Structures are given as C-alpha cells and as structure tokens.
Amino acid sequence: MTRRARLRNAALCLGLLGAPEVQGDPAPKSPQTPTTKQELRAAQSYRGCPEVCAQNEACVHHRCVDVCRPDCREGTYCTPSGTCEQLAYSQEPVVTEAEQQSKSGESSKDSRTLLFIDVGGALGYGIRTGLEFGQAHAALIRFQIMNTGVLSHAEYVENEHERFEWGFGFSAGYRKYMSTWGNLRGFYVGGGLDYSVSMIGSRGDADIYQVRHSAAPYGEFGYRWVFGSFALAFGPTLALRYPIFVGSFGSDEDLCEKQFDCRGASRRFEGTVNLEVGWFQ
Amino acid sequence: MRRLTALLVLLLAPKVHAQSNFESALLGGRSTLMGGAAVATGSDEATAFINPAGITRVPGTSFSFSTVAIHLASRHINNAVDPSQNLKVEHPDAGKLTLRFIPNTFCLFLNGPPKDDFSHRSRHKYSLCAASTERERLSFSQNRFDAEAEQFKGTSQSTSTEFVKSSVALSWGIELDRRTSLGMTFRVDNSRYQDHSGSVDFAGNTGYGMYQSLSLSRSAWSWDTSVTVGITSNISRVVTLGAALTTPSQHLLGRYTSQTLVALRTPQGYGVVQDDGDFRYNNPGSLRLGLGFSWPKLTIEVNGSFYGPQQQRARANFDRRLVAFDENSTTATESGRASVTEKGKPITNLSVGAEYFISPDFSVLGGASTDFSGLYNRTNQAPGDMLFRQSRDAVLGSVGLTSYGRRGRLLLGLQGQYSWGKALVADPSLVQPEFVALDQSYWSLAFVISGQINLLTVFEAAEKAVGPLAEQMSGSRGTDKEEPQK
Numbered sequence: 188m189t190r191r192a193r194l195r196n197a198a199l200c201l202g203l204l205g206a207p208e209v210q211g212d213p214a215p216k217s218p219q220t221p222t223t224k225q226e227l228r229a230a231q232s233y234r235g236c237p238e239v240c241a242q243n244e245a246c247v248h249h250r251c252v253d254v255c256r257p258d259c260r261e262g263t264y265c266t267p268s269g270t271c272e273q274l275a276y277s278q279e280p281v282v283t284e285a286e287q288q289s290k291s292g293e294s295s296k297d298s299r300t301l302l303f304i305d306v307g308g309a310l311g312y313g314i315r316t317g318l319e320f321g322q323a324h325a326a327l328i329r330f331q332i333m334n335t336g337v338l339s340h341a342e343y344v345e346n347e348h349e350r351f352e353w354g355f356g357f358s359a360g361y362r363k364y365m366s367t368w369g370n371l372r373g374f375y376v377g378g379g380l381d382y383s384v385s386m387i388g389s390r391g392d393a394d395i396y397q398v399r400h401s402a403a404p405y406g407e408f409g410y411r412w413v414f415g416s417f418a419l420a421f422g423p424t425l426a427l428r429y430p431i432f433v434g435s436f437g438s439d440e441d442l443c444e445k446q447f448d449c450r451g452a453s454r455r456f457e458g459t460v461n462l463e464v465g466w467f468q
Numbered sequence: 469m470r471r472l473t474a475l476l477v478l479l480l481a482p483k484v485h486a487q488s489n490f491e492s493a494l495l496g497g498r499s500t501l502m503g504g505a506a507v508a509t510g511s512d513e514a515t516a517f518i519n520p521a522g523i524t525r526v527p528g529t530s531f532s533f534s535t536v537a538i539h540l541a542s543r544h545i546n547n548a549v550d551p552s553q554n555l556k557v558e559h560p561d562a563g564k565l566t567l568r569f570i571p572n573t574f575c576l577f578l579n580g581p582p583k584d585d586f587s588h589r590s591r592h593k594y595s596l597c598a599a600s601t602e603r604e605r606l607s608f609s610q611n612r613f614d615a616e617a618e619q620f621k622g623t624s625q626s627t628s629t630e631f632v633k634s635s636v637a638l639s640w641g642i643e644l645d646r647r648t649s650l651g652m653t654f655r656v657d658n659s660r661y662q663d664h665s666g667s668v669d670f671a672g673n674t675g676y677g678m679y680q681s682l683s684l685s686r687s688a689w690s691w692d693t694s695v696t697v698g699i700t701s702n703i704s705r706v707v708t709l710g711a712a713l714t715t716p717s718q719h720l721l722g723r724y725t726s727q728t729l730v731a732l733r734t735p736q737g738y739g740v741v742q743d744d745g746d747f748r749y750n751n752p753g754s755l756r757l758g759l760g761f762s763w764p765k766l767t768i769e770v771n772g773s774f775y776g777p778q779q780q781r782a783r784a785n786f787d788r789r790l791v792a793f794d795e796n797s798t799t800a801t802e803s804g805r806a807s808v809t810e811k812g813k814p815i816t817n818l819s820v821g822a823e824y825f826i827s828p829d830f831s832v833l834g835g836a837s838t839d840f841s842g843l844y845n846r847t848n849q850a851p852g853d854m855l856f857r858q859s860r861d862a863v864l865g866s867v868g869l870t871s872y873g874r875r876g877r878l879l880l881g882l883q884g885q886y887s888w889g890k891a892l893v894a895d896p897s898l899v900q901p902e903f904v905a906l907d908q909s910y911w912s913l914a915f916v917i918s919g920q921i922n923l924l925t926v927f928e929a930a931e932k933a934v935g936p937l938a939e940q941m942s943g944s945r946g947t948d949k950e951e952p953q954k
Contacts, residue, residue, distance in 0.1 A: 284591060310693070338693075341720045365644070374642060408650060408697070410592070410642060421640065423652040423695050425715060456753050458695025458715030460654045 289368040292413035295467035296369030301418060303465030305329070311459035312336040312383070313356070319465075322370040324363055327377075331356040333385055338459075343387065352396065354385030360405070371467075372413045378406045381426060397435050403428035409461060420463035428455050489862060489887075490754075490775065491817050491839035493601045494572045496532075497879035497918020501868035502821025503835020505769040507758025508700055508710030512920065513575040516597040516639040518756060519698035519712035520651030523577065523641040524593045530876065532575040532920045541912035549610045549625050551895035551904035555669060557612040557623060573599040580642075595639040601657070602633035606858050606891060621671040626664075627893065629857050633659045633749070647703075653696040657717060659749035661688040663857060667894035668731075678733055680896040684851055686726035688747035688784065692717035698756075710758035716778070717751035724784040728851050730901055738793045741852060743806070745786025752776050752812050752842060767823045775842055778812030782855055810855045815840045829872040833881065836865045846890035846905040854903055860889030860910060868916060875925040879918040886911045 289296065299322060305315040313336035317329035333339040333354030343351045360379020366372055381403040389395045409422015430453065491504050496514030499506035506512070507519045513532045515522030526532075547553060548562035580592020606629040613622035634657070641651035663686050670679035698712030724747035730739045752775045760769040785807040792800045821835030843859040868881020887910045892903040 337720065338718050341718065374644065408652075410640075423654070423697050425695070425697060425713065456715050457718070458697075460652070460695060 285366070285368050288366070288372060288413060291415060292369045292372060293415075295413060295416045295418075296372075298416075298467035299370055300468040301371050301465045302468060303418065303420070303463040305461050305463045307421075307460045307462030308336055310337055312339050312457075313354070315358075317463075319362070319371060321362075322364075323366075325361070325371055325375075327360050327362060327379075329358045329360075331358070331383070333383065339385070349397075350388045352386040352388045354383060356381055356383030358382065358405070360407075362407075364411075369413065372411045372418065374408070374410050375420075375422075376406075376408045378404070380404055381428075395435060397433055399430065400432040401428050401430050403457065407461065411463070411465075413467075416467045418463070418465040418467065420461065420465065422461050424459050424461055426457045426459075428457055430454065489602065489604070489839045489841055489860070491773070491819065491837055492862060492864065492885065493599065493603065494883070494914065494916060495599055495601070496573060497868075497881070497916055498823075498833065498870065499821075500883055500916055500918070501833040501835060501866045501870075501879060501881040502769060502819075502823060503837040503864065503866055504819040505758065505771040505821035505835055505837070507698075507712060507756045507769070507771045507773075508708045508760035509758070509762060509767055509769050510710075512918070513573045513595075513597055513599070515651075516575060516595050516637045516653055517599065517601065517635065517655070517696070519700065519710050519758070520639040520641055520653040520696055521649040521698040521700045521710065521712070523595050523639050523651055524591075524643045524649040526577045526593065526595070526920075527922065528577075529579050529923045530577045530920050531923055532573070532577070533918070538915040539912060540914070541910065543606065543608075543908060543910045545608070545891050545893065545908045546906050548608060548891075548893045548906060549612050549623055550897075551893050551906060552897055554897040555612075555614075555621055555623055555671075557614055557621070559612070562608045562610050562625070573597060591643045593641045595637070595641075597635075597637045597639070599635055599637070600632060601635045602631065602659075604631040604858065605629065618673045619671075620673070620677075621669075623669045623897070624667065625893065626666045627857075629663045629665070631659070631661045631856070633657055648699065648701040651698050653698075655694050655696065657690075657692045657694070657749075657751065659688075659690045659692070661747070661749075661856075662686075665857075665894050667896050669897040679731070680733060680901060681729070681731040682851060682894045682896040682901040683729045684726070684894070685728075686724070686743070688722065688724040688726075690722035690747050690749045691720040692748065692750060693720060694718065694751050700758075706761055706763060708758075708760040708762065710756075710760065712756045714751065714754045714756075716753040716776070719748040719750065722747040722749075724786050726784075726786070730851070731896075732901070736795055740791045742789045742791075743784070743786040743852075745784060745807075747782070747784045748780070749782045750778060750780060750812075752778050752781065765825045769821050771819045771837075773817045773819075775812075775815045775817075777814040780809050781812030781842060782810040784808045784855060788852075806852075808853060808855050811844060812842050813844050815842050823870070831870045831872070832868070833870060833879075834865075834867045836863070838863055839885075839887075841889060846892050848905055849892060849903045851894075851901070851903060854892060857903070858889060858891040858908065860887040860908065862887035862910075866916070876919060876921040879916065881916045883914045883916055884912070885914075 299320060301319040303317050303319065305317065308314040308331060313331045313333040315329045315331040317327050319325050319327040333356060339354060340351050343349045358379055358381035360377055362375045362377035364371060365374045383401055385399050387397045387399060403426040405424050405426035407422055407424040409420050411418055411420035494500050495517050496506065496510070496512035498512045499510050499514035499518070506514045506522065510518060510522040511525035542563060544561065544563040547560045550557045550560040553560065575595055575597040578594045579590040580594060607627055609626040611624050614620065635655055637653045637655045639651060639653040641649055643649050663684065666683040668679055668681035670677060672678065694715050694717040696712055696714040698710065700708060700710040702708050724743065724745050726743040728741040754773060754775045756771060756773045758769055758771045760767065787803065788806045789803045790801065817838045817840060819835065819837030821833065823831050823833045825831045839862040841859040841861055843856060846859055862885050864883060864885045866881055866883040868879055870877060870879045889908055890905045891908040893906055895902060895904045
C-alpha cells in the first residue's frame with residue numbers, strides 16, 4: 188500500500204470515528220468478521236443499519252461494528268480490508284471501558300460492601316440511604332425518608348382533604364452485576380420488596396390522622412461507574428404499590444368520613460429514577 | 469331568585485366525564501414516515517419517547533431537528549352554529565381550514581464513556597429531547613342573522629380551544645451485547661389548556677326581543693413526570709423484537725382558572741361562576757410491543773401500543789364561587805369545593821411501516837397507523853361539568869424519502885390524517901344552556917422535514933476551516949517574533 192493510500196485510509200478512519208481507538212495485538216478474526224471480498228461487500232451494505240456503515244465497518248444486527256476484531260493494537264488502524272496497518276502518526280491510546288473501570292476501581296474492585304445514598308429519590312418519594320453487600324450477586328437494604336421526596340408531597344397537593352405529614356420506608360433487594368472487572372459495578376438488574384409507612388393529616392380543623400402502610404414489589408436495572416472508592420450508579424425502578432393497612436386516629440374518628448378520603452391509598456404503578464452516590468468500605 | 473340559583477347550580481355543578489390522541493405527534497422523521505412504527509428498529513428522536521433502548525442505534529454524537537412540518541388541516545362540525553336546530557338558520561355547519569408551521573422535536577444525542585470491546589462506538593448513549601407530544605386545536609367563529617317581515621333571529625358562535633402537551637425527555641441507553649439494548653427515559657410533561665367560548669342566540673321584533681348567552685373562559689396547566697423503560701433484541705439477523713413500558717404519570721403541580729357567564733332569557737337573570745384550583749393531566753400507563761424485520765434492502769416493522777384505563781385522565785379540583793342576579797338585581801352567592809374529572813379509556817393502536825433502500829444511501833418509506841382517542845365519546849354537558857371539548861379517532865398514512873450520508877441524514881415526506889368523532893359546542897338556545905355533542909370530521913396533511921447532523925463532522929469541518937487560518941495566524945505571530953531578533 189502506498190503512503191498516499193495509507194494516509195487516505197487513515198483519514199477515512201479518523202473522519203468517521205474521531206480518534207482511532209486502538210489497543211491490544213491483532214488476533215484471529217471472530218467468526219462474524221467478514222474475510223472474503225464478497226463477504227466484506229455484503230457486510231458493508233446497509234443491512235438494516237440506520238446509516239451506511241463506513242468502509243471499515245460492517246453492519247451486524249443493525250449496528251455498524253468494526254471489521255477489525257479485536258481492535259487493532261495501539262499505533263495501528265483498521266483498513267477497509269480488515270487488516271491493521273501502522274498509523275502515520277502517533278495517537279494517544281484510548282482504553283476500553285472495561286480497562287478504564289478496572290484501573291479506576293483498582294483499590295476497590297475486591298471490596299464487597301458499598302454504602303450509598305440515592306439522591307435521585309429527591310425527585311421521587313424520598314432520598315434513600317442503603318448498604319449493598321456482595322460480588323456479582325449482591326443483597327441490599329435501603330431506608331427512605333419520604334419527606335425528602337417531591338412526589339410524596341405532590342401526591343396530596345390537589346387534595347382538599349389530605350396533607351402529607353411524614354413517612355418512611357425500607358426495602359430489601361437483590362442485584363446481579365454483569366461485569367467481570369470488579370465487584371458491585373457495571374450493568375446490573377435486580378428486584379425486591381419495598382415497604383412504606385406514611386401519615387396523612389386532615390386539612391380540616393379536626394385533629395384526625397391516617398397511617399397508611401403499603402408494600403411494593405419492584406424491579407430495576409442500571410449501571411454503576413467506579414472511580415477509586417467512589418461509585419456512581421444510575422437507573423430506573425418500576426414498582427407496583429399495594430395498600431396493606433389504613434388506620435385512623437384522632438380526636439373524633441367519626442369525622443373521618445367527612446374529613447378524609449377514607450378509601451385510603453389505592454394500588455398504583457410507580458416509576459422512579461435512582462441516582463446513587465456510594466463509597467466502598 | 470332561589471330558582472335561578474338552583475338552575476345555575478344544576479347547570480354548573482360538577483359531574484364526571486373527555487384530548488388524548490397519543491400517536492399523532494410528529495416525534496421523529498423516520499418514525500413518522502413509517503407510520504409511527506419504531507418500537508423495535510427505530511433509530512431517531514421518537515425512540516426517546518417510544519422505546520429508549522432504540523437510542524443506542526442513533527449514530528454518533530449528533531443533533532436532530534425532526535420534525536419541522538407545514539401542517540394543513542380542516543375540521544368540519546355539523547350544526548355547530550345551531551346545535552339543537554331550534555333557530556332553523558341556514559348553513560348551520562361550521563368548518564375551518566388552517567395552515568401552520570410546527571416545529572416539533574429537537575434532540576441532542578451524546579456518546580457515553582469509552583468504547584466497549586466489540587465496537588468503536590460507546591455502549592452508553594444519552595439523549596436530551598424536547599417535543600410537543602400532544603396537540604389539539606378547535607376554533608371557529610360564525611354569525612348568522614335571518615329576518616322576515618318584522619321578525620328577526622340570529623346567533624353568534626365563537627370558540628377557540630387549544631391543548632398542548634410539551635415534554636422534555638432525559639434518556640439513557642446501553643448496549644448489553646451486540647444483540648440487546650436496554651434504555652430508560654425520565655420525562656417531564658407540561659400540559660397547557662386554553663378554552664374560550666362565547667355564544668349568544670337572540671330573537672325579536674321591532675318592539676321586543678330577548679337573548680340567551682353562554683360564555684366560558686378557562687386556562688389550565690399541569691406538570692407531571694413519568695418513566696419509560698424499554699428493550700430491543702435481535703433474535704436473528706432478520707428479526708428484531710422491541711418492548712417498552714411507561715408508568716402512569718405522577719402529578720407535580722397545576723393550576724386551573726375558569727369563568728363562566730350564563731344569561732337566561734334576559735332580562736330574567738345572570739349567573740357568574742368562578743373556579744380556582746388545581747389541574748392535572750395524567751399519561752396513562754402503556755405497553756408498546758414491536759416486531760421488526762430487516763433484510764439488506766428492506767425493513768418492515770409492526771407495532772402494537774396498549775394504553776391502560778384511568779379513573780382520572782384529567783382532573784380539575786377547585787374552589788367554586790357562584791353569583792346569581794335576577795331582573796331586580798337581587799343577588800345570591802354560593803361557594804364550595806368541586807372537581808371535574810375525565811376518565812381515560814383503554815385503547816389499542818396498531819402501526820405498520822416499511823423502508824426500502826433503492827441505493828445504499830437513499831430509501832423510500834411508508835406507513836400507516838391508528839390513533840384512537842383515549843377519551844370517552846363526548847355527550848351533552850352542562851358548562852360546569854365539562855373539561856375537554858372534543859374527542860376523535862384517527863387513521864394516519866405517510867410516505868417519504870430519506871437520504872443517508874456520513875454527515876447525517878435528511879428526510880422529506882407527507883403525513884395524512886383523517887379522523888372523526890364528537891365536538892362539544894355551546895348551545896344557549898336551550899332552556900338550560902349547555903354544551904351539545906356534535907359530529908365532527910377532521911383531515912390534515914403535514915409536510916415533514918427531518919434531519920440529523922453528526923456533530924463530529926461539524927467539528928471536523930470547523931477544524932478544516934479554522935486550521936489554515938490558525939496556521940496563518942501562528943505563522944504571522946512567529947514572523948513578528950522573529951523580526952526583533954533580526
């Protein structure tokens with residue numbers, strides 16, 4: 188390959204991908220890597236990809252992926268024919284996510300305990316503190332103060348009879364982590380049970396209160412990034428909340444019918460977002 | 469006086485009862501032109517709202533400005549000028565042709581942390597999108613006047629109703645492996661509702677006449693949140709499955725203000741009603757399922773969207789003050805707490821779309837979908853008993869062209885819609901003036917323009933443009949420095 192052609196290919200590579208991301212030694216191609224000219228042409232077609240894949244990419248399962256697999260080692264680039272060639276100039280090495288996570292979490296990757304605060308609860312039903320214990324399989328417990336959540340109060344804003352006084356909740360759950368470069372990090376899926384107690388006051392003059400107990404099986408998924416001993420996780424939680432028990436007390440319980448919506452909380456489908464800030468112990 | 473007050477209470481007392489077309493919004497260019505089918509193989513802005521797992525397919529760090537459209541629409545309401553046909557005026561129907569420019573969706577897509585071990589592309593993708601996700605406008609203004617000998621009669625009808633729901637969506641998508649992606653969207657919705665209606669019927673002769681009128685003016689807004697989680701998975705090289713679950717929205721805060729004025733057989737009496745309180749508009753919980761088929765030159769997708777029933781699709785909860793005056797200017801007032809509720813109807817919508825590549829960078833798209841209203845059919849309503857003024861079921865069809873390139877893509881197309889349903893129109897000619905449900909039909913044609921720009925190519929172009937200039941400048945600076953040394 189002439190120097191000019193090589194430079195042209197390098198420019199093509201860079202033009203599409205920004206900085207070429209290279210690491211590792213060239214290795215035998217995986218079974219999905221196109222090898223012959225016909226296979227390469229077919230792979231470069233628009234086989235359901237949302238864009239036309241570049242010359243050094245193949246459309247596999249609707250996504251453009253590199254034809255060099257594994258990626259070319261540092262200082263080389265992937266050519267349209269799927270081979271790794273020396274770069275015309277040096278590039279700063281870019282590590283993979285796995286490498287970055289492994290390096291950044293080096294001191295904590297064997298830790299089994301994480302203490303965290305879910306600050307995302309401020310936009311939900313309250314900030315939660317929790318403790319997580321395990322490796323790829325982990326158990327967690329959380330405690331929630333419902334007064335710190337916007338939704339706890341918003342639920343009763345437009346209700347002429349009721350006012351949120353206070354509430355707390357706790358939950359126990361399980362998470363399965365998919366990563367292989369440390370404990371309690373990377374993509375996770377999980378589920379568990381949440382139990383909450385809240386006290387609702389009457390907006391009327393009567394001194395009447397209701398204590399409402401509810402339980403909610405939940406499911407969640409998310410991703411945790413680790414930076415040394417510091418961790419940041421993000422993901423949604425979906426829950427189906429069932430009322431368990433509603434008790435009224437106060438100076439005149441007979442007024443309940445007039446002052447309260449005595450049906451109590453009904454079953455509801457909840458969606459919240461976790462934003463967990465944590466520290467490995 | 470008591471009788472008048474009682475009549476007004478009857479007219480304006482809240483009861484229970486219908487704007488909820490979820491598929492008509494132009495959320496993304498490709499999705500719109502594929503009939504809204506984007507749950508499994510969608511790769512544009514609509515995915516942030518429909519199935520966030522799909523944002524992992526959006527190429528690179530990019531900016532999308534779908535959809536800017538020219539929207540031509542026509543609505544026809546039978547007997548709108550004389551709802552109960554008491555006046556027997558000529559040409560009682562009302563129709564209106566409107567032309568509007570609708571900027572609809574803007575999105576910014578960002579790649580996440582460094583690549584994974586199977587692609588240069590990041591596993592993580594984030595997006596921030598803003599869109600108008602529901603929109604309804606009903607407006608007309610008509611006058612009629614008939615005179616015969618010394619007798620005359622007439623009516624004036626004016627209605628302007630607009631409902632707009634704007635949404636901001638924060639999304640995260642992750643490629644679990646080459647085949648499967650997961651995603652979530654945290655969404656904040658702002659719904660705004662304006663309803664202004666004035667209607668008067670009159671009749672008389674040269675010596676005596678009387679009129680009845682009904683006017684309503686109200687303004688409402690609501691902030692709500694919801695979460696959507698979604699998954700897409702390629703079960704073979706050809707077949708892709710997609711599913712997304714959206715929670716019912718959680719109300720944050722809202723406001724409702726309404727004024728109603730009724731004049732009964734004037735000069736017999738007047739009534740004024742003031743409502744102030746909270747308004748909420750809730751998204752229903754929904755499940756969307758998609759099945760996509762991708763061959764080298766053809767992509768086909770079929771979607772089903774299921775929306776659950778709701779006790780409260782919308783609710784106004786307010787303090788109501790009622791003031792009545794009779795012919796002797798005697799007044800009576802009443803006040804209390806009241807609410808008006810719209811129930812949500814469970815619905816299922818189907819959509820199908822196809823994209824055929826004529827060449828690797830050029831394709832034609834087409835699709836069709838249903839868009840049934842999530843509100844129950846409109847029935848005659850007292851003014852104090854009513855929230856939304858219309859409901860309609862729709863069928864949509866679309867066709868367009870796409871040009872793909874390394875720098876992004878551009879879509880042009882047409883989306884047509886035909887819908888039918890009921891609209892509520894004020895009828896002051898009745899003994900108890902009320903809003904009467906009338907048949908309506910509606911069609912629209914939207915010219916869809918959508919684009920996606922890869923921001924990296926923009927930066928490259930900027931670098932190319934600025935590079936020589938920077939070199940020149942540094943060269944000239946170097947010369948300046950060297951000169952003193954000489």
